[in-house]
Amino acid sequence: MRDASFARPALPQFLPPQSHRTVAVLGSTGSIGTQALELMARNPERFSVGALAAGNNWELLAEQAVATRAPLIGLANSDPAALEARIAELAAQTGIDYRPQIICGEHAAAEVAAAEHCNVLLNGMTGSIGLLPTLAGLESGKLVALANKESLIVGGALVKAAAAPGQLIPVDSEHSAIAQCLWGGTSAEVRALILTASGGPFRGYTAEQLAAVSPADALDHPVWKMGKVITTNSATLVNKALEVVEAHLLFDVPLEDCRVVVHPEHLIHSMVEFTDGAVLAQISQPDMRLPIALGIGWPERIPAAVSPLSFAESMNWHFEPVDHQTFPAITLARQAAASSATHMAVYNAANEEAVHAFHDGLIKFPEIVATVTRVVEQHDGVPAERVSLDDVLAAERWARTACRTLMGQPSNPDQLTTSLNVGKQN
Numbered sequence: 001m002r003d004a005s006f007a008r009p010a011l012p013q014f015l016p017p018q019s020h021r022t023v024a025v026l027g028s029t030g031s032i033g034t035q036a037l038e039l040m041a042r043n044p045e046r047f048s049v050g051a052l053a054a055g056n057n058w059e060l061l062a063e064q065a066v067a068t069r070a071p072l073i074g075l076a077n078s079d080p081a082a083l084e085a086r087i088a089e090l091a092a093q094t095g096i097d098y099r100p101q102i103i104c105g106e107h108a109a110a111e112v113a114a115a116e117h118c119n120v121l122l123n124g125m126t127g128s129i130g131l132l133p134t135l136a137g138l139e140s141g142k143l144v145a146l147a148n149k150e151s152l153i154v155g156g157a158l159v160k161a162a163a164a165p166g167q168l169i170p171v172d173s174e175h176s177a178i179a180q181c182l183w184g185g186t187s188a189e190v191r192a193l194i195l196t197a198s199g200g201p202f203r204g205y206t207a208e209q210l211a212a213v214s215p216a217d218a219l220d221h222p223v224w225k226m227g228k229v230i231t232t233n234s235a236t237l238v239n240k241a242l243e244v245v246e247a248h249l250l251f252d253v254p255l256e257d258c259r260v261v262v263h264p265e266h267l268i269h270s271m272v273e274f275t276d277g278a279v280l281a282q283i284s285q286p287d288m289r290l291p292i293a294l295g296i297g298w299p300e301r302i303p304a305a306v307s308p309l310s311f312a313e314s315m316n317w318h319f320e321p322v323d324h325q326t327f328p329a330i331t332l333a334r335q336a337a338a339s340s341a342t343h344m345a346v347y348n349a350a351n352e353e354a355v356h357a358f359h360d361g362l363i364k365f366p367e368i369v370a371t372v373t374r375v376v377e378q379h380d381g382v383p384a385e386r387v388s389l390d391d392v393l394a395a396e397r398w399a400r401t402a403c404r405t406l407m408g409q410p411s412n413p414d415q416l417t418t419s420l421n422v423g424k425q426n
């Protein structure tokens, strides 16, 4: 564990107190991105939108561009001409002269992440495709508010090495909660991090019941409204598995001291146990605008980011252990993370492929984690002492191909559209 105080951190030097921040938002059309834009629109004295980037949804991106007047827009996978025409049309309707710079193609998000006129990056993309943009944001000296947990899990030591102290800020609700609880003590006083899990839509299910669930069932999260991949990951408990590793990497707490408890109401967003037996918890409505606000406003709180929880009425909060037998994702991730510096990249890539296959009706729900297990077991990892970005990218590609082969799908690398197969960053 790092020998440092966790006390509330100082402002990064390049961000004066209460200063106006210019934020680049990656994944602006998604769940995190749209909530971030809503929050920033409510706090114009604190934030302006310096850049937006999305994958396919050019129609919504055009609306967001005109609404925010962001000077830089990135679009990865769709027709730039349609985006440009729609922006011009909406700007004319609004009566404004707005002609942003538009970057298109697979490197758009990384270029947006590096934009010099922004001092904060919010990475709200889904998947390990967010790795290169996270690295670009860190290397360009921005405060990086990280919702895209996959980039830290896949990049591991490489992302940590690229981040200056205090530069990488968690947006994931559990890790934002832990970061706040850690303001209450020093690293030497921390005994364990306790991540809460909602348990997902299949909490209490047997293995037999899980075999019969549909993609629609898996997307019916009991608490949170989120994108498709993370919602499916909540159902398999892969999300919690990724979060255990994320906590270990962010806070330098040993993996075995990053514990999980199921708390179905998900009002406690996580806890820290200290050496004297005290446990601090962060409690709030299950609303991502709180950790998003703290992430981009870090370490200052944004007033009224969400409405407070009312304690005026009776409430029942529940806690139960994880059923690791029926949901083996967390145990597998602990083993993978301890195995080598590339095993978690493999775990995550195989999971992304399997999740898509499940939603395409190609595999049943229990086969998601079963397939990830088989791919992880086949992997010959690279040790942390000599891992490079090329090693991580190669492990990613290998895992996607191995996973597709196991699932009887084509494994031509050109078809691995969800992969990090976007070439090396310059």
Ligand SMILES: NC(=O)C1=CN([C@@H]2O[C@H](COP(=O)(O)OP(=O)(O)OC[C@H]3O[C@@H](n4cnc5c(N)ncnc54)[C@H](OP(=O)(O)O)[C@@H]3O)[C@@H](O)[C@H]2O)C=CC1
Binding pocket: 026, 027, 028, 029, 030, 031, 032, 033, 053, 054, 055, 056, 057, 058, 075, 076, 077, 106, 109, 123, 124, 125, 126, 127, 129, 147, 148, 149, 150, 171, 172, 173, 224, 225, 226, 227, 228, 229, 230, 288
């Ligand atoms: N939603 C939540 O409450 C939480 C999310 N997270 C994490 O935040 C991240 C985002 O999740 P969520 O918002 O739910 O996901 P969504 O699926 O709702 O959104 C994903 C976003 O990524 C964009 N995107 C995809 N490919 C690219 C690309 N190549 N370049 C730029 N943008 C791209 C999508 O654009 P388009 O739609 O235009 O294709 C979309 O805007 C994930 O890592 C998730 O685990 C963490 C905690 C909570």
Ligand SMILES: CC(=O)[C@@H](O)[C@H](O)COP(=O)(O)O
Binding pocket: 172, 173, 174, 196, 197, 198, 199, 200, 224, 230, 233, 234, 235, 239, 240, 288
């Ligand atoms: C909001 C958030 O941070 C998600 O990661 C959420 O925690 C998912 O909940 P479960 O994975 O516990 O179902």
Ligand SMILES: [Mn+2]
Binding pocket: 172, 173, 174, 243
């Ligand atoms: Mn989370």
